[in-house]
Amino acid sequence: MTNRTQEDAAYSVPTLTDYSAAALEKAAADCIAACRREAGEVRNEAELKAFRDRWMARKNGILTQINDLWLKGSPKEAKREAGIRVNELKGRITELVEAAHAGSGADSLASEGIDITLPGLRRPIGAEHPVIRTMNEIVSVFQKLGYSVAEGPVVETDYYNFEALNFPPNHPARDTQDTLFIAGQQSKAQRDRLLLRTHTSPVQIRTMEKMRPPIRIVIPGTVHRNDPPDASHSPMFHQIEGLAVDTNITFGDLKGTLDHAMKALFGSRVKTHFRPSFFPFTEPSAELYVTCFICGGSGRRGADPCRPCKQTGWIEVLGCGMVDPNVFEFVKDNGYDPKKVSGFAFGMGVDRLALLKYGVDDIQLFFQGDVRFLEQFA
Ligand code: 2NL
Secondary structure (H helix, E strand, O other), X not given: OHHHHHHHOOOOOOOOOOOOHHHHHHHHHHHHHHHHXXXXXXXXXXXXXXXXXXXXXXXXXXXXXXXXXXXXOOOHHHHHHHHHHHHHHHHHHHHHHHHOOOOOOHHHHHHOOOOOOOOOOOOOOOOOOHHHHHHHHHHHXXXXXXXXXXXXXXXXXXXXXXXXXXXXXXXXXXHHHOOOEOOOOOOOOHHHOEEEOOOOHHHHHXXXXXXXXXXXXXXXXXXXXXXXXXXXXXXXXXXXXXXXXXXXXXXXXXXXXXXXHHHHHHOOOOOEEEEEEEEOOEEEEEEEEEEOOOOOOOOEEOOEEOOOOOOOOEEEEEEEEEEOHHHHHOOHHHOOOOOOOEEEEEEEEHHHHHHHHHOOOOHHHHOOOOHHHHHHHO
């Protein structure tokens, strides 16, 4: 309480009896603290003037009093030290007084030419990017089925991007991925070399290393491939992959799950169709087609041919299959014994689906950041 009372009371210059360096130091610090406190309490122009006068007035201002009491009043042997200290103090106090301004009161705003009666500036609310919106829609369909979302690094090792996904070293299947490699990795063992992930599957391996079966996960994210940009290619694009592992997961589970997901995404009228395919990490593998949601499966739009489905009435939306037992071998020690568990997986290109969904004819528009294009999705 004593301290409080001392702080609250207005500052007055004390007479000194002790002129040691330590005593002068303490007196100066108290004085600076008082000045700083008073500067912070100034609310308007009138208070600012009173504050300035109190500290700086030639006649009986605080600095003048300090000069009289601490310097002129000091014994001869202490004059030199007191002179240096008082000069320093004058500098600090002058700085504080000059920096002081009239708080946040309306007076000062008016003096700065700011009219506080004008309405504020409105920042327009941004719009969700069409690719991210599509991604969120797909993710939420699977979340409702009990899937969790997993994420992982974009810069990956050869091991997670290829080896653990059943691409043997030097196997030609790696060539189909047009990988962008990080430079200067030659001194490392092949499995440790860094690259930009070409799919989000590495995250599935990483998740299986951490979580024992059963699991159901979806992995949204950016991937990179060495594709020159054109209307349908971009060196950076987005994927969503999914994985379900349990005992007795069958191709029937895959078909039922994906048929439901396609109806949730494109409307309950769409039909699904699976065609045999190949991926290194699934066996058997398939491509999933849905009836064209532009022409409704007829292949025609009035008198014109339907372009998105090339008049076939079907659109390819994703690749899928039963997880190859060779993939489980890499995570066997965490409960994924291929003799005991089975699973299905799928992967889709989000950008391509967003192009179809919004009738956009050039993928580059998604990544150029032109506000005139993007604000159409607001
Ligand atoms: C496509 C095809 C696919 C997978 C991705 C996967 C992941 C693991 C194991 C097995 Cl860890 N498979 N992912 C499976 C089939 C297809 O993607 O066309 N993506 C754009």
